[in-house]
Amino acid sequence: MMNLITGLSGIGYHPGSWRHPSSWTRPLMNLEYLIEVAHTAERGKLDMLFLADGNSVRMSAPHVLAAGGLLSRPAIHEPVTLLTAIAQHTKNIGLLATATTTYEEPFTLARKFASLDHLSNGRASWNVVTTSNPGDAYNFSRDSHMARVDRYERAREFVQVVKGLWDSWADDALTQDRETGQILDPAKIHVLNHKGKHLSVKGPLNCARPPQGYPVLFMAGQSEPGRDLSASMADCQFAVTPTKEEAMAYYADLKARLPKYGRRPEDLRVMPGATIYVGRTSEEADEFFEELQSRIPPELGVDYLSGLMSMDLTQLPIDGPVPEPQEIVGGSSRRYVIYDMAKRENLTIRQTYERVIPTVGHVLMKGNGKQVAEQMIDWYRSKACDGFNVHIPHQPSGLTNFVDFVIPELQHAGAFRKEYEGRNLRERMGLPVPSNPYFTEAAEPMPQSA
Ligand SMILES: Cc1cc2nc3c(=O)[nH]c(=O)nc-3n(C[C@H](O)[C@H](O)[C@H](O)COP(=O)(O)O)c2cc1C
Structure with missing residues (x-):
């Protein structure tokens, strides 16, 4: 299950x-x-x-x-x-x-x-x-x-x-x-x-x-x-x-x-x-999805994508391509997943945030x-x-x-x-319950207080 x-x-x-x-x-x-x-x-x-x-x-x-x-x-x-x-x-x-x-x-x-x-x-x-x-x-x-x-x-x-x-x-x-x-x-x-x-x-x-x-x-x-x-x-x-x-x-x-x-x-x-x-x-x-999509302000969309990809996209044309992420200290590998999708499907910054915002990748x-x-x-x-x-x-x-x-x-x-x-x-x-490696014998039942 x-x-x-x-x-x-x-x-x-x-x-x-x-x-x-x-x-x-x-x-x-x-x-x-x-x-x-x-x-x-x-x-x-x-x-x-x-x-x-x-x-x-x-x-x-x-x-x-x-x-x-x-x-x-x-x-x-x-x-x-x-x-x-x-x-x-x-x-x-x-x-x-x-x-x-x-x-x-x-x-x-x-x-x-x-x-x-x-x-x-x-x-x-x-x-x-x-x-x-x-x-x-x-x-x-x-x-x-x-x-x-x-x-x-x-x-x-x-x-x-x-x-x-x-x-x-x-x-x-x-x-x-x-x-x-x-x-x-x-x-x-x-x-x-x-x-x-x-x-x-x-x-x-x-x-x-x-x-x-x-x-x-x-x-x-x-x-x-x-x-x-x-x-x-x-x-x-x-x-x-x-x-x-x-x-x-x-x-x-x-x-x-x-x-x-x-x-x-x-x-x-x-x-x-x-x-x-x-x-x-x-x-x-479908209707509810479209209704929520229509409520994304562009400045929030670009900022959101910048946050997800750990790079500043705010100065780039919103209808231009998504740049390739550079290796940085910190940042999750999610940024590469998003970039690969944008490249594969030829998406602009706007289209990418419209795509990732409802799903966050x-x-x-x-x-x-x-x-x-x-x-x-x-x-x-x-x-x-x-x-x-x-x-x-x-x-x-x-x-x-x-x-x-x-x-x-x-x-x-x-x-x-x-x-x-x-x-x-x-x-x-259905996950195993770990035993205590320092006390391997089967535990005695805990004595009850009177
Ligand atoms: C699905 C997912 C959820 C995460 N949730 C958090 C979180 O809540 N807080 C946090 O500080 N880091 C979170 N991280 C970041 C990871 O702990 C890790 O620092 C980051 O992904 C970089 O490691 P990685 O390159 O191995 O992915 C999350 C990462 C992923 C992929």
């Missing part, structure tokens, strides 16, 4: 959507709307709610910033904090927060995610990123962003340290036995004592081992080092693959890397983004519920993916339409769950 996740946002992905009369008013940082999104996604039995993140506001020209480019991320909640609040309003859905290995410290990160896993009864997931926006460096006492090769080297060491910290305590270490007066078993603590090239962390962590062993690990990098890191240690991988053929090639490439690390193909779920416009009828979906699936479900199932059965990161163009109707029109079709075809099963997110997704 496929896995499905969706963004936790009160604003749709389409930059023209928030001004549509049917959108939520004053949607920024509004917890009530986010709880409603979470309830709808849980009603649809989705695997996870996802928060992308960065650590700076991308300062465009004032008139562009004022028009509301979503990539500028002017006002968003800190992801683990927000998901801890959402955990109190939901029961089964996974909670996926982005956090960077480049600017965080492993001890605080391990502690935050372990806490989220406990507070949500085993529903935490970490999107491990190395940060694409070089400007984040200036908020962390640095003059420049680390080069990609160094970011990935640190990321590999960082994730190993975080796992080592999560393994600080055996699952049955906190005995809390009133009779004997033993609150914990000192023989069941592991002190990490890590000293590596980038990090030095003694441990142990001051939080019990997460209920899932480790929260589900998501990764996003598309480059060679990014793919290798995912193949060696991720449970799930995002992808930016606008066509089924590209998705199949990417899927095969990633799965072929797993045996080198002693892992099985099913140990890594590949989940490309898919932007979904669904209506009661295909005509309704992902595949577009549009139609009624049955049509969209058929496209999703086709990708899934063709080994182009194990599931999708469902991009919702407009809130709240984009998600409610997806849950009401597409999910029943997927369920009817046996491609998606009808009920949540399993004790935690890993079990629900």
Whole structure:
């Protein structure tokens, strides 16, 4: 069965959507709307709610910033904090927060995610990123962003340290036995004592081992080092693959890397983004799509494309060609995917932003519920993916339409769950629950307090 996740946002992905009369008013940082999104996604039995993140506001020209480019991320909640609040309003859905290995410290990160896993009864997931926006460096006492090769080297060491910290305590270490007066078993603590090239962390962590062993690990990098890191240690991988053929090639490439690390193909779920416009009828979906497209101001369109491609296109003719990206420090490999499409189809800057804005470089699936479900199932059965990161163009109707029109079709075809099963997110997704390498014997059941 496929896995499905969706963004936790009160604003749709389409930059023209928030001004549509049917959108939520004053949607920024509004917890009530986010709880409603979470309830709808849980009603649809989705695997996870996802928060992308960065650590700076991308300062465009004032008139562009004022028009509301979503990539500028002017006002968003800190992801683990927000998901801890959402955990109190939901029961089964996974909670996926982005956090960077480049600017965080492993001890605080391990502690935050372990806490989220406990507070949500085993529903935490970490999107491990190395940060694409070089400007984040200036908020962390640095003059420049680390080069990609160094970011990935640190990321590999960082994730190993975080796992080592999560393994600080055996699952049955906190005995809390009133009779004997033993609150914990000192023989069941592991002190990490890590000293590596980038990090030095003694441990142990001051939080019990997460209920899932480790929260589900998501990764996003598309480059060679990014793919290798995912193949060696991720449970799930995002992808930016606008066509089924590209998705199949990417899927095969990633799965072929797993045996080198002693892992099985099913140990890594590949989940490309898919932007979904669904209506009661295909005509309704088409009309809504065109309506949102007509609401993109050109200055926002050019700025949006500049942000996605990490290059300034604002001084170039809007009806001229898209220039080839140069190698820079930072910047995601998504910029090359967009450039290749523009070159292949001879698109101008305007045509390119009109093409990428509704999808942000992902595949577009549009139609009624049955049509969209058929496209999703086709990708899934063709080994182009194990599931999708469902991009919702407009809130709240984009998600409610997806849950009401597409999910029943997927369920009817046996491609998606009808009920949540399993004790935690890993079990629900069919992912292995990692044992603690420092305490390999089967854990004794935790003694109950009187
Ligand atoms: C689909 C996707 C989602 C991403 N999400 C984030 C994010 O939320 N925050 C972030 O700082 N970086 C994000 N990144 C950037 C990656 O962490 C990475 O730094 C960047 O892609 C450069 O590595 P690469 O060349 O291996 O792709 C994302 C990348 C991709 C492809």
